[in-house]
Amino acid sequence: MPEIDKSINTQFLYNQMFRASEQRVDTTLYKHIHRLAPAHTLTLDLESKTPLLKQYWHLDADTEIKFDTRQEYYDALLHHFETAVKCRLRTAYPIGVELSGGMDSSGITGVASHILKKKAVV
Known part of the structure; x- marks a missing residue:
C-alpha cells in the first residue's frame, strides 16, 4: 500500500x-x-x-455470580474452560502444544486431548 x-x-x-x-x-x-x-x-x-x-465486548467487573454449592462453581469453571479450549481447536492445520510443565499448559493439553478423543469416536 x-x-x-x-x-x-x-x-x-x-x-x-x-x-x-x-x-x-x-x-x-x-x-x-x-x-x-x-x-x-x-x-x-x-x-x-x-x-x-x-x-464489541467489555469486562463486567460489577456482576457477581453466586452459586449454592462448591460443585456448581467447579462445574461452571470446567464448562467455560472446556469451551475456551474447544474454540481454539478449530483449525485446518495439525494441532500442537508446547508444555511448560505448569498447571495451565498441562490442563489445556488434557482437556484438548479429551475433546479430540470424543470427537474421533463420534
Whole structure:
C-alpha cells in the first residue's frame, strides 16, 4: 500500500529496546499505524472512507455470580474452560502444544486431548 506513511516510530523502537514495560498498547513500529484496543473492531466504509471503531465486548467487573454449592462453581469453571479450549481447536492445520510443565499448559493439553478423543469416536 504505497499511500500509507511508513515512517518509523522512534519512541516505540526505543521503548521496545529499553523500556518495554512503559510501551503504550496502541502504538506500533510505524508512526501512523496503531493497534486496535482489545475487544474492538475497525470497519471502513468504502464509499465515505469513514472508519468506524466499535467495542464489541467489555469486562463486567460489577456482576457477581453466586452459586449454592462448591460443585456448581467447579462445574461452571470446567464448562467455560472446556469451551475456551474447544474454540481454539478449530483449525485446518495439525494441532500442537508446547508444555511448560505448569498447571495451565498441562490442563489445556488434557482437556484438548479429551475433546479430540470424543470427537474421533463420534
